[in-house]
Amino acid sequence: MSNHFSADNLGFPGDDRRLELTDLFAFTSMEDPDRTILIIDANPTVAPPPVPPATTGPEFYPGAVYRINIDTDGDAQADIAFTFTFSEYDNGRQTGTAWYATGADARQPEPAGQVIAESFPVSFDGTVQPVPVDEPGPMRLWAGLRSDPFFADVEGALHGMKWTGNDDFANNNVDSIALDVPSDLLGGTTIGVWASISRRRDDGMLEQMDRGGHPTINPFINPDGEKNRYNSRQPADDVANYLGPWSQLLEKGGYSPEEARTTALQCLPDILPYDRSKPAAYPNGRALVDDVFSYRFAWLTKGKLPPTGLQPHDDMLAYFPYLGVPNPVS
Numbered sequence: 001m002s003n004h005f006s007a008d009n010l011g012f013p014g015d016d017r018r019l020e021l022t023d024l025f026a027f028t029s030m031e032d033p034d035r036t037i038l039i040i041d042a043n044p045t046v047a048p049p050p051v052p053p054a055t056t057g058p059e060f061y062p063g064a065v066y067r068i069n070i071d072t073d074g075d076a077q078a079d080i081a082f083t084f085t086f087s088e089y090d091n092g093r094q095t096g097t098a099w100y101a102t103g104a105d106a107r108q109p110e111p112a113g114q115v116i117a118e119s120f121p122v123s124f125d126g127t128v129q130p131v132p133v134d135e136p137g138p139m140r141l142w143a144g145l146r147s148d149p150f151f152a153d154v155e156g157a158l159h160g161m162k163w164t165g166n167d168d169f170a171n172n173n174v175d176s177i178a179l180d181v182p183s184d185l186l187g188g189t190t191i192g193v194w195a196s197i198s199r200r201r202d203d204g205m206l207e208q209m210d211r212g213g214h215p216t217i218n219p220f221i222n223p224d225g226e227k228n229r230y231n232s233r234q235p236a237d238d239v240a241n242y243l244g245p246w247s248q249l250l251e252k253g254g255y256s257p258e259e260a261r262t263t264a265l266q267c268l269p270d271i272l273p274y275d276r277s278k279p280a281a282y283p284n285g286r287a288l289v290d291d292v293f294s295y296r297f298a299w300l301t302k303g304k305l306p307p308t309g310l311q312p313h314d315d316m317l318a319y320f321p322y323l324g325v326p327n328p329v330s
Contacts, residue, residue, distance in 0.1 A: 002022055002023045002150045002152070002215040002216050002292060002293070003020075003021060003022055003023065003210070003212050003215065003216070003217065003218055003219060004020065004022045004044040004045075004150070004169075004219070005020070005044075005219055006020060006021070006210055006212070006218040006219055006227060006231060007020075007227055007228055007231070008224040008225060008227050008228055009224055010219070013197070013209035013210045013228070013231055014199065014209050016056065016061065017043050017044060017045065017056060018042065018043045018056055018059065018060060018061035018064070018175070019042075019061055019064060019197050019199060019209040019210055020042055020043065020044055020197075020210060021040065021041075021042050021195055021196070021197050021210040021211065021212055022041045022042055022043075022044045022148070022150065022174055023039075023040070023041045023149070023150055023174075023215060023286075024038075024039070024040050024041075024068075024193060024194065024195045024212065024213060024215070024272060024286065025037070025038070025039040025040075025149075025285075025286045025287065025288060026038055026039075026191075026193050026272060026274045026280065026285040026286055027280035027285050027286065027287045027288075028183075028276065028279075028280055029180060029320070030318055030319065030322070031319055031320065034182065034183055034184075035180055035181065035182055035183055036180075036181055036182075036183045036186060036276065037178065037179070037180055037320070037322065038068050038082070038178070038179040038181065038193065039176060039177070039178045039179070039288075039321070039322070039323070040066065040068055040176070040177050040195045041146075041148065041149075041150075041174040041175065041176050041323075042060070042066065042174060042175050042176075042177075042197060043056075043058070043059075043060070043174055043175040044148065044172065044174055045172050045173075057089065058124050058145050058173070058175065058329075059086070059089035059094050059122070059124075059175070060084075060086040060094065060096070060122065060143070060175055061086070061197070061199060062086055062087060062088045062089060062094075063085060063086070063199065063200060064085065064086070064197055064198060064199040064200075064209075065083060065084075065085055065109070065110070065111060065196075065197070065198040065199070065206060066083070066084040066085070066086075066177060066195075066196075066197050067081055067082065067083045067084070067195060067196050067197075067198075068081065068082040068177075068179065068193065068195050069081050069106070069193065069194050069195065069196065070082075070106075070186055070187070070191055070192070070193055071191065071192035071193075071194075071271060072186070072187030072188060072191055073187075074190075074192065075236075076192070076234075076235045076236040076238075076269045076271060077107060077236060078106040078107050079102065079103065079106055079187065080100075080101070080102050080106055080185075080186065080187070081099075081100075081101045081102075081105075081106035081107075081112075081113070082098065082099070082100055082179060083098065083099040083101065083111045083112070083113075084096055084097070084098050084099075084143065084177055085097050085111060086122065086143075087119075092124060093121070093122075094121075094122040094124075095119045095120060095121055095122060096117070096119075096120050096122055096143050097111075097115065097117065097118050097119065097120075098115070098116050098117040098118075098120070098131075098133075098141055099111045099112065099113050099114060099115055099116065100113050100114050100116045100136060101113025101114070109198060109206045109208075110206065114135075114136075116133045116135070116136075116137075116139075116141075117131045117133055117141060120141070120143070122143050122144050123142070123143070123144030123145065124144060124145045124326075125145075125326075126145070126325040126326050128142060128144075128320075128321060129142075130142045130180070130320060130321070136185055137181070137182065137185070138182070139179060139180055139181040139182065139185070140179070140180040140320060141177070141178065141179050141180075142176075142177075142178045142320070142321045143175070143176065143177045143178070144175070144176065145173055145174075145175060145176075145326045146173065146174060146175075146176045146321065146323035146324060146325070146326060147171075147172075147173060147174075147313065147315050147316075147323055147324035147325060147326055147327050148169050148172040148173055148174040148313075149288040149289075149312070149313055149316060149323055149324070150169050150292075150293075151167045151169055151170070151291070151293070151310045151311070151312060151313060152167065152168060152169055152293035152308070152310070153165070153166060153167065153168065153293070153308040153310060154168040154169075155168060156308065157220075157293075157297070161297065161305055163306075163308045163309060165308075165309060165310070167310050170313065171327045172327065173326045173327055173329065176321065176323055178320065178321035178322070178323070180320050180321075183276055189275060189276050189277050190273065190274070190275045190276070191273075191274050191276075192213070192271035192272065192273055192274070193213060193271065193272045193274060193285075194211060194212060194213035194235055194270060194271045194272060195211065195212065195213070196208055196210065196211035197209050197210045197211070207232070208231065208232050208233075209231060209232075210231045211231055211233075211234075211235075211270075212270055213235065213269075213270045213271040213272035214267045214270055214271075214272055214283070215282065215286065215292040215296070216292050216293055216295075216296035217267060217270060217296075218230055218231065220296060220297075220300070221246060221249060221300075222242075230242075235269035235270050235271050236269065237269075238268045238269035238270050239265070239268050239269060242264070242268055243261065243264055243265070243268055246260075246264040246267075246268065247260040247261045247264045248260070249300070250263050250264055250300065250302075253300050253301045253302055253304075254301060254302040254304060255302050259302075263299065266283065266299075267283075272285065272286060273285075282295060283295075288312070288316050288322060288323065289312035289316070291307060291308070291310070291312070293308060293310075294306075294307035294308050294310075
């Protein structure tokens with residue numbers, strides 16, 4: 001689980017899998033070295049279309065605010081934001097609306113800025129018809145059901161870190177939002193990226209349900225009782241809130257106090273750094289094939305735990321949106 005179960009007690013935020021932000025990816029386009037690919041995945045272990053008593057299926061949460069945030073100046077505040085909302089899921093169909101915002105608009109919890117795509121179709125059958133966006137851009141966007149690229153030995157992690165060789169996420173699906181944007185639209189060479197999902201309370205106010213930049217953080221680092229609070233907070237406050245407890249956790253993993261502080265700051269604030277002048281490989285951006293599960297446990301134990309031995313999934317594409325076609329749902 002990268003962040004596939006990021007609420008308390010290995011649950012979903014708001015007890016709804018559609019509000020679970022699973023993964024964030026940032027890498028250079030395989031089709032054009034001057035373009036950057038940004039992908040967020042949600043709704044892990046996607047269920048089939050809802051059949052009573054099930055209440056959720058393969059759709060995005062209607063009305064929730066899905067957001068990709070870009071920090072261009074290193075202050076842990078969004079300078080650019082791509083925001084997405086989705087309609088009700090009706091008869092196997094759903095549509096989305098996308099916004100592009102900069103400056104103060106990028107820091108608004110509500111969708112703000114320029115509408116760049118309206119009522120575009122969400123794909124549930126594996127077809128890919130990217131939505132072209134001329135301004136700003138040109139860029140492409142796409143949203144729909146895809147094969148989950150994350151691979152991990154969860155069974156081994158839950159039983160004393162004894163790796164079983166089983167990939168618990170093989171043949172799973174997720175809902176994906178993919179962007180193909182000109183790199184110069186994202187500011188300088190080095191950026192920071194994080195994503196969030198918010199939904200409306202009964203009073204109409206938005207409540208942030210999940211967020212993250214680095215993979216495999218909240219499920220394994222924060223204890224129950226803190227996971228939900230972590231999801232509701234902003235990266236700008238992360239160092240103040242988490243440097244102390246994370247450093248203590250890393251000391252238990254074998255780091256000296258100074259080493260623990262330095263290591264914790266590699267993931268604080270929880271914003272994924274990406275220097276586009278270097279190849280994307282976590283922790284510099286994140287490619288679809290990166291073994292972030294093994295990386296995190298080595299990070300937690302000062303290299304004591306070996307890799308799981310699992311291999312990336314073999315169904316990914318060499319072209320946009322890069323994630324494989326959905327797996328059959330039993």
